[in-house]
Amino acid sequence: MNQELSPKYQPGEVEAGRYQKWLDQGVFKPSEDPKAEPYSVVIPPPNVTGKLHLGHAWDVTLQDMIIRQKRMQGYDTLWLPGMDHAGIATQAKVEERLREDGVSRHDLGRDAFLEKTWEWKEEYASVIREQWGKMGISVDYSRERFTLDEGLNKAVNKAFVDLYEKGLIYRGEYIINWDPEAQTALSDIEVIHQDDQGAFYHINYPVVGSDEVLEIATTRPETMLGDTAIAVHPEDERYQHLIGQKALLPLMNREIPIVADDYVDMEFGTGAVKITPAHDPNDFEVGNRHDLPRINVMHKDGSINEKGGAYVGMDRFEARKAVVKDLKEQGYLVKVEEMVHSVGHSERSGAVVEPYLSTQWFIKMAPLAERAIQNQQTDDAVEFFPPRFNDTFLQWMENVHDWVISRQLWWGHQIPAWYHKETGEVYVAETAPADEANWERDPDVLDTWFSSALWPFSTMGWPEPTEDFERYFPTNTLVTAYDIIFFWVSRMIFQSLEFTEQAPFRNVLIHGLIRDSEGRKMSKSLGNGIDPMDVIDEYGVDALRWFLANGSAPGQDIRYSTDKMASAWNFINKIWNASRYVLMNVGEMDIEHIQIGADLTLADRWILSRLQSTIRDVTRLFDKFEFGEAGRVLYHFIWDDYCDWYIEMTKESLQDETSDNTSTRSILVYVLDQFLRLLHPIMPFVTEEIWQHISGSQVSIVLASYPTVQEKWIDEASEQAMNQLIDVIRAVRTIRNEMNTPLSKEVDIFIKVNQATTGEIMEANRAYIERFSNPASLEISQAPNTPEQVVSQTTSFATVMMPLEGLVxxxxxxxxxxxxxxxxxxxxxxxxxxxxxxxxxxxxxxxxxxxxxxxxxxxxxxxxxxxxxxxxxxxxxx
CATH class of the missing domain: 1.10.287.380 (Valyl-tRNA synthetase, C-terminal domain)
Structure with missing residues (x-):
């Protein structure tokens, strides 16, 4: 055995070079053993927009724990890494960098801009890999994928064409969510609603040919420039006489019809609403029913276009102020009601989203959603942990809208559609038409989530029938945060069912978000973000991983805490010091040469039995993804049972030079080996470092077998007996503490036992009691000869007494x-x-x-x- 373990736990020294050794040894690659059951995980690909944050660290830690344990359990494991091109976000970052140099993407042109973006990708992919290495994640880099690589592009094109040919992808002019800053369409789930200060503007619309007016209320008065009707409910008696007549659109002096439509709520406001089909999704539907014109009054950047009359060129919010001012001056403004209301913002740019009439590509969601819902009633159902997120998934699928998948970007998968330059004919295919010179390709790209939705199988080589696809798909477990169930999880499920006839994974482990110590979400605006690399520099990666694992309850948020990080480091230091004690006391013994005989002490039998309970509980909790509970079981076994009790008890036999303590020394090594293996998925670096000192000829703990329960060591009687001893010792400590009597002071101790058998156990192990209690004298009996005045502590099987004289x-x-x-x-x-x-x-x-x-x-x-x-x-x- 190599006994050289440094005097103090220094995480930097322990971690230095270890990850590269693992990579050089190839221990993270699948075994590809045909007899082994495959177990696969694909990493949720981080965006190549910057460095990883604590949420990423939590996500990869949980995945690494799962895959490391499965690898040790003999599975043929594949953890496939990769990154996402993140269309809108990455393009925005690159454009921001270009602006700093005084250049725009339009100055460069599409091809040159994409070259710059690929350079950005390589820069940040390198940063991400370095951070992955710091975290110690055991991925197979030989299979790393990127959502824009050639293979995934082929998969994306095939998926698009197949859906188009099935009639599930269509192109049309509809109201979509528009980001005026990024100047691209957004899907519903890319819109974040937040409460903003706003107002209801009440405006009078004169009825043509009469003295009547219709009072209309709106939160977006600038859109009235594109009004094409006023709607009332067909059963509203107040307006029956006005249906079919016309109203004058203020400021624009354009006559618009008054129509009857069930969409109008008679109880809300005045019961009359303005209809702007090009700027509101509900108005768009009303306009279709009444064959109303669609007047789009905005440019793509949110400024008013030539159809906006006197307000042309103004920003939409500048136009709002001008419109309100003019309405007031011309006598049309009735009142302004200040209010706070929910306003949609772009998830990527933060800009206020504009409902906007635009021609886009859509996926027809109803049949895809129905199939995903039905699948959850079959044996192929995806199991969510915790189960409540299955309801979240189903509710979204039951209420999903058609998905707008085209984005007005350059960075992404360009849509495989061409338009004939003369006829306008649409050609959709995986490759360009033969006479390509006569066609113009659609300049738009696909929503990033379209390619990400194919991730579990496109990364395995689909649509080609590759060996990886045949062996490792479907994957076993997806680990992700609850905030992207809609964005990603649901889309992977329905796309996988559509293209592979199978769910993409068997389990989905949903974790929460990491918040700061005050419970706030971490963000740049609050300045409360924590860089995981800074945490690692201070405490070590194993401490960070322990904190993330031990604070992990499926679906729940956790708060970052420096106190908990310090506690995590202290726990590792405890393990380190315990390991040094073992190494200094077992001589040349290692795990290949242990000899556990029949001459075992009560402490020996107890710790072996407690180890089996720990193995059983940790394995069971890992299978349920209850890592926080598993961590607590390990913590109490290692800190309390092994370090505080067993190691102290071994000092009796190890210091006795006349006794053969081979079994005790062997058990010290054996139990240390076993709990290092249990801990390894959580703390890979320190467990490897210590294990190398006791492993003999073993290569790496990464490939060591995971502990299994050994029935021969289960000994409930010894556990009960030891628990009684511990309770007695704790009772003595309690009395000493309450009486302010230090352990160094010898005190007479009397133990009154309830049963003779208990007394026999106490007597047989009185050496332990004496070591931990320091008695001047010790009497164990059913009827001890105690003084008249004693201080006592009662357990369920005995009463511990100490003389009162001089104490209390x-x-x-x-x-x-x-x-x-x-x-x-x-x-x-x-x-x-x-x-x-x-x-x-x-x-x-x-x-x-x-x-x-x-x-x-x-x-x-x-x-x-x-x-x-x-x-x-x-x-x-x-």
């Missing part, structure tokens, strides 16, 4: 016992109330009910013992 007054002890009595009375009442609840008794598992009954008996025994002590003390004080 009888009055103080009676007060303390009364507090304990009141606490036990409440516990007894709680259990009795629970057991009296028929609903609990009938529905809870029998084991749970029986456990509550046992608790009640224990509390009553403890209460009886405390009351007896109080009676005895009271008599002594008389």
């Amino acid at each position: 007054s009888i009055e103080d002890e009676l007060k303390r016992l009364d507090q304990e009595k009141q606490k036990l009375i409440k516990e007894v009442e709680r259990v009795e109330k629970k057991l009296a609840n028929e609903n609990f008794v009938s529905k809870a598992p029998e084991a749970v009910v029986n456990a509550e009954k046992e608790k009640g008996k224990d509390y009553k025994r403890q209460l009886e013992a405390v009351e007896q002590q109080m009676v005895q003390l009271a008599q002594l004080g008389e």
Whole structure:
């Protein structure tokens, strides 16, 4: 065994060069063992727009934990990495850089601009890979993909053409969400609604040929420049006489019809609404029903165009002010009601989204959504963790609208459609028409999420029947945050069902968002973002991963905390120091030469049995993706059972030079080896470093087998006996603490046991009690010869007593016992109330009910013992 472990845990030293060693050894690649069950994960591709943030760190940590455990369990694992071109966001970043140099993309032209964008991609892809390496993620880089690479472009083109030929993709003029800053269409889920200060503007529209006026209220008065009708409800008696007549559009002096339509809510406002078919989706539908013209009064940048009369050239918000001013001056403005209302903003640029009439490409969602919904009722259903997100998914699919997939960008998958220069005929195919010179290709690109929706299978080589596609698709688990269920998860599901006849993954683990210590979402505007690389520099990557894993409950947000990061580092330092103790006390022994014989101490049998419980629980919790709970199980086993109790207890036998302590030394190494393997998926670097010192000829812990429960070591009797010993020692410590008596001071200790068998266990292991309690004398009996005045602590099987003389007054002890009595009375009442609840008794598992009954008996025994002590003390004080 290599015993050289540095005196102090230094994460920088531990991590230095380790990742490259793993890559050089090729331990992250699939085994491709045909006998092994495949297990695959595709990484949610980060955008090549900048550095990774803490949310990315959390996401890849969870995936790495899953894939590392499965690899150790013997699966043929593939974790496929990749990155997303992120059309709108990346193009905006590159254009911003160009503007700093005084250049626009139009100055460069499309080809030169794309060259610049590919340079950006390579720059930030390199940064992302470096950060992945810092995080220690065990991906197979030989299979890395990019959403704009040649293979994925082929997949995207085939998907588009297939959907078009099935009638599921169409092109038409509709109202879409328009980002005037990025000057591109957006899908509904790329629009973020937030409360903004606004107003209701009440405007009078004169009825032509009469003295009547119709009062209209709007939040966007600049759009009235494109009004083509006023609508009222056909059953609204107030306006029956006006249906079919005309109103005068203020400022524009254009006559527009008054129409009747069920869309109008008679109870809202005045019951009359303006209809602007080119600037409102509902008005667009009303306009179609009444064959109204569509007057678009805006340019793509949000400024008023030549159809906007006197306001041409003004920005839309500048025009709003001018329109309101003119309405007031000309007597049309009735009133202005200040209000806060929900306004859509571009998820990418932050600009206020404009409902805009535009010719775009769409996907017809109804049949695709229906298939995805039906699939959730089959054996091929995607299982969500936690399950409530299945409802989130279904609700969105049941209410989904057609998806606008064209984007007015240069960076992305250019739409595979051509228009004949003379006839206008549309040609859609994976390759250009033969007489390409006579055709003009659609300049638009596809929504980034269109290519991302193909990610689980396009990365495996689809549409080609590759070996990876045949072996590793469908993938097993997707890990992602809840905020992109609509953007990405749902789209992958319906696209995969459409093109592969299978769901793209079996499980979806949904995690939350990382917030700051005050619970706020991290953002640039708040300046509260945390760079994971800075955290790693201070605490080490294993501490960051432990924090992210241990704070992980499926679907829940977590708060970043420097205190928790410090605690994570302390935990690793505890493991490091415990490992140094083991290495210094086991000689040349390693995991290949351990010898666990039959001459085991109670502590030996106990720790081996506790290890099996830990292996069972951690494995079970990992299977349920309950990593936070798994972390807590590991923490208590390592810190409490192994470090605080077992290591201390081994000092008895290890310091006895006359005894053969081979088994104890072997168990120290064996248990250390086993919990390092359990910990490895969470803390890969420090576990590898320590494991290399005890592994003998093993290559890497990455390929070590994952622990499994060994039935031969399960020993409930030894666990019970050790738990009794620990309870007694803790009782002594409690008394010493309450009496302010340090461990260094010897004190007589009396242990009154309830049963003779308990006394035999205590007596057989009195060396442990003496080591941890430092008694001047120790008496263990069912009827110990105690002084009249004692301080006591009662457990369910024994009472621990220490002489009162010189420690505390009888009055103080009676007060303390009364507090304990009141606490036990409440516990007894709680259990009795629970057991009296028929609903609990009938529905809870029998084991749970029986456990509550046992608790009640224990509390009553403890209460009886405390009351007896109080009676005895009271008599002594008389």
